[in-house]
Amino acid sequence: MEGSAKRVLAVDDDPLVTKLVRINLELSGYRVEEAWDGETALRVLREDPPDLLVLDLMMPRTDGWEILREIRQSEELRELPVVVLSARVHDEDIIRGWEMGADDYITKPFNPVRMVERLEGVLACTPEERRERRRRELQRLTGMIGSGN
Numbered sequence: 001m002e003g004s005a006k007r008v009l010a011v012d013d014d015p016l017v018t019k020l021v022r023i024n025l026e027l028s029g030y031r032v033e034e035a036w037d038g039e040t041a042l043r044v045l046r047e048d049p050p051d052l053l054v055l056d057l058m059m060p061r062t063d064g065w066e067i068l069r070e071i072r073q074s075e076e077l078r079e080l081p082v083v084v085l086s087a088r089v090h091d092e093d094i095i096r097g098w099e100m101g102a103d104d105y106i107t108k109p110f111n112p113v114r115m116v117e118r119l120e121g122v123l124a125c126t127p128e129e130r131r132e133r134r135r136r137e138l139q140r141l142t143g144m145i146g147s148g149n
Contacts, residue, residue, distance in 0.1 A: 008053070009033050009045070055083065081116065095142060
């Protein structure tokens with residue numbers, strides 16, 4: 001059973017956030033690794049990619065935007081499911097996250113139980129389903145922005 005557990009990499013420069021993510025995912029049967037900066041995250045991703053990445057955007061050295069860009073441009077990592085977990089709550093940031101290839105975007109503060117449900121939803125989708133969901137979400141978000149002006 002241990003070998004079949006999905007592996008998640010939680011990347012955030014706040015150890016309390018990664019701990020909260022780790023505890024809740026481990027309680028749901030996931031194996032969780034943590035990284036507190038972008039450079040470490042990229043090294044782990046290249047050496048042994050996880051089944052899912054939970055990614056903060058605002059970090060020292062290499063931020064989450066750059067990590068997301070590198071993942072989506074990488075032949076080996078392009079299909080990796082990525083869920084952004086960020087304090088960046090403005091519409092422009094959320095839209096940018098989806099445009100850059102996030103498979104979900106969760107804002108802080110967050111409900112840990114709901115976070116696990118959303119991560120499970122992302123993991124249950126095929127890459128094609130995630131791309132379609134991204135397209136629909138961008139359409140919804142940009143339609144909301146456009147209708148508000």
